[in-house]
Amino acid sequence: MKTLRALLCGVLLAGCTANAESPSVVNLVIGYQSKTINTVTAGTLLRSLGYLEKRLTELGKRDGKTYKVTWQDYSTGAPITAQMVAGKIDIGSMGDYPMLINGSRTQEFGDGRTKLIAATGYNLLGALNMVVVPKDSPAHELKDLRGKKISASVGSAGHGTTVHALRDAGIGTGDVHIQNQAPAVGASGLQSGAVDALGQFVAWPGQLVFGGQARLLYDGSALKLPTWHGVVVREAYPHREVITEFLRAQRDATDYLHQHPMEAAEKVATATKLPAEVVYLYNGPGGMVTFDLPLKQPLIDALRTDAPFLKSIGNIKRLDLDAFVDDSYLREVYGPAYNASSLDNPAPITGTDPVCGTPVTDPRLAGEVWVRGASVQPSANPDCLLKAIRGKQIRAAYVPDAVTGTRWFADKAYWVRDGRHLPFTTESAAKSYVAAHPGSTLISYAQAVEESR
Template identity: 60%
Template sequence: MRKLTAVTVLLAAAGCGTGSAEGDAVPVVVGYQSKTINTVTAGTLLRAQGYFEERLGELGRRTGKRYEVTWQDYDTGAPITAQMIAGKIDIGSMGDYPLLINGSRTQDQGDQGTRMVSVTGYNARGALNMVVVRPDSTIKTLSELKGRKVSASVGSAGHGTLVRALGGVGVTVENQQPQVGASALQGGGVDALSQFVAWPGQLVFARQAKLLYDGAALDHPTLHGVVVRKPFATAQPDVLREFLRAQLDATRYLHENPLAAAETVARATGLPTEVVYLYNGPNGIATFDLSLKSVLRQALRDDVPFLKSIGNIDGLDVDAFIDDGPLKTVVESTEDTANPARITGTDTACGVEVSDPATAGEAWFEGEAAPRPAATPECLLKLVRATGAKLRTAYVPDAETGTRWFAEHAFWVREGGRLLPFTTEAAAERHGDVLTFAQALDAVGA
């Protein structure tokens, strides 16, 4: 675990006739994972924008109370859960498997336990978890990992994706934190790395890995969400409500200002803006919506048997663990899984308006402040050729799964007169002869 950072902000009830002493402040401790970037609406972005503090300031003016917010940053969900069990963190954000472990560890405590109260980001097909190999690896399919070493954080969603996708193929799983596994992959200590957002994208963008398996191929939802200590929620319902309202503020900001949001998260985490934008930008791999959708609830129920099978939990009543009461007071939930953040604008290469998220992409050129929209993968290739400028990066949707990926790291195929991108070489080979990005650029001009 990397060094814990904590920032405390004291919010006074402005305008109160008799201010409270600092010792009388209502403490609120929020645990989050800055580099797990589809929790940003309840963590990194929320903290950077100050929405929670603003909301509590307004609450303080109504109640005459002071609220003291402490932000604690961790690499994974496990230490957040440990601190919540110890009563030292009130509200936490984490991935689906850590959420389930969190709930299982406290379910015997009844009203003294924890509850899941909202979703941050999710992918309805499972693309937030991926398996990567070294750039020079000859391995093209998961079955070729048989008898080899794969790094994963045991009990994480990345581990679950690996086990599900392998379908019984035997591998040796090295239980490692993401950064340790990334180093092991580069050093040859393991043959593959199975991890959650944003590690796969980060490693591929840095040309330190290539994608072997897209978790979207499983078509099983993955998600991150917010959990609260029930005693805190009972004692401070107004504070929890303001947290959820602030999360909604951050979600709206991300949808309306995707590039600015990505730049904010990049500055706070040290991740490349291009990587954050891959996941959190328009048509991004992560869809941000607070709703506790039935499809996501079912995914959590389906995840429980796996966690039981590896001994991480004894079991969990997911329906009892989820409490949508507080969220209902803040926003009307929806069952819609369409990403509300979409690529729009005019495609200058093909002379059309960008409208279909299933084919839309973006090209980001050096020296330009923002990416340019493209209606289709072929239009994107034409745009890159016609512009002639150095490409910073580009984004296209996988022709099968729809997963947004780096165009220059995709595998391209000419099929039925079209040029189609795929996230993995194995998927591309099922459709024809594989082209590199450079070859696809040449082909679109032929």
Template identity: 60%
Template structure:
């Protein structure tokens, strides 16, 4: 819940600016109010702990209000919502955004473009969420597409936002598989979604939550899971160094607030998904797919594996455009986050060394599945996908309606919708796969197994 002090302060500042006809900048100059401009992406739900959830819960305003109580300095927070990281970078370059959150490739572009300007120069100060294998980016095709592998897109048009994590995943996957002849149309995610639906493009490669959203809506099916690359993908927070130097207490408050949001999400993922859904306009089921247990790892620490992943992204960025050399280790600065951990009595080094997702279902994380019945305030954890199918069948037989069910992909562990998975029967065991290609790889290695559809899997799981 938002803190009354923070809400009241925000309202007072807004009214003062309106009555006087001043901007927040001129208000700051005349009254000593410190402005904090935060750029975020409400629909990029792996940044919610530095964006949608953080904003909805009022954590930043509350932390700043605490500083006001101690020092008398007043703060005014402005939130600016964008579809991708590129406009946030443009605003930071113009010194109009102080703190921003975005994906891995956009963060590197941000660092490259801003480093020549001392007032705009940025640094990465925390991670919002990551996937150690790369499952945050996916390629989808129309539901009636005959494509079953990435190679089937050769000679076609694919929509992607050039310079985004989704574009990077597509280019790396095509290069690794030796696939040529794919024409990439540079489009914003929502434009690409419309282009896919209309047939202007034959595939769409994007970051979360677009692939899951389109599949959930029945407008697409999953063709390629970025986890197949087995390269970490991540989202994080960048800050202008000049702003952080001038107002270190603001950066400290932001990181404290981000930890507040991260703890809330990991402790109460279903409630957090509801709040994020309201703030982003996304279906709660889609938010929970990624933000629920076993989905994205929401961990703020700047892990060596993630820094290495950023370094490995640089050659791709240089290949697609004007990318100035960037000293990645110097771009990543965890001293402010370390200080915040210390202030809370937490062991930063231990958290940094941990590779375990802070939010997991009980049982074997490679098998544990989740059932969410319509009208229920909580979900049910089920030991494995076969047991989940039985639970779904039993629930529907007793008149219950399934709101959503989630399973881990058998091959990569990616959390996915049970009714959108490709199912394989192997004896009495039922195995879900995110993509047809994954199912085909299993079938080829396990003679006697058979591909079945979701309804057949439900009926056979007695």
């Protein structure tokens, strides 16, 4: 059997000693993606809170060792996998497609294998991946992209969603021009006109739409296929107690995000330079991302569904998924409570709607209004939210899509009047609803607000 350490030592002697430790010093190198904000509980937010370092300091007091943590920031999961294969990153957080690639490539080596040990955030319908186009684009549905240039990071979840969505629309990969680009490059290309569309993961679609630089063409929730991010660890990393402390710290960060959503959003915004309104879209109560650590069965099933696509484009050869997934670390952290984990979002929107004076009880209707100079207030339903917006200076307002539940910006949504006001994330979804419901009408956001008297 090939041994990764032997291969590396044969060509790069320095790599053999890069992580050398004295008996009393333990190193931990963490690869994360600061702007992929559904990994923040294992990356950006966790780092800013210092929870891991605090836990390792306490561990050091018990065992007499010194623990040193190094954080390395990347824009995608691919370079994290490359560094893990080289033995230079011990823990990495990444999306579902990169996780599959990580597991496949590392299983080729005896001492280079990795384990999938926890989730960070997920969306059961796939809304974390979207396709956006320039605001003035003539494209109004996916079929309008035939023959066009689409930027995507090949092998990413955003790329997978784009290809699956195009196929469902009757468009094969030969009918479009996929540009394999990093998210930032694709975003610049979209703004300059170098590409006609961008298929990416969070937070790029939300950031571009919020900034008025794009509009949403396709919401990944239409696929109804879970998309998620998680944590992988080098199997050969010799300090299991450090990994369990990492997961405890990740759970601490997840609890903080649930209990202090606005403060968490501000911390992530400060660290990433993303607008706080965009971070809160995904990470706030009832947000697009459900943050929870357990490796739930629908998430693992989604990996089995995703793997054939990655094989078809040559990104993975083979993968023993059962050997890759290892929830033993989480079971050690959670104990018997691990089996009681739920698919429900542990941080729904709650409270009393101050405008309509009713309790917020239905997560399928609940929204939030962020009034400038004030705190975020809950809305029981879209009509109550529209009333709350009237006459106010608003930083952002968030509503769930009437069909999929995808949380989106109220002023970027497409609105339908059908006795009540219904928001949709995409124009095509709103038009489909109107076509199926005689008497309903597509109206502007301004009209919806005006009619909310």
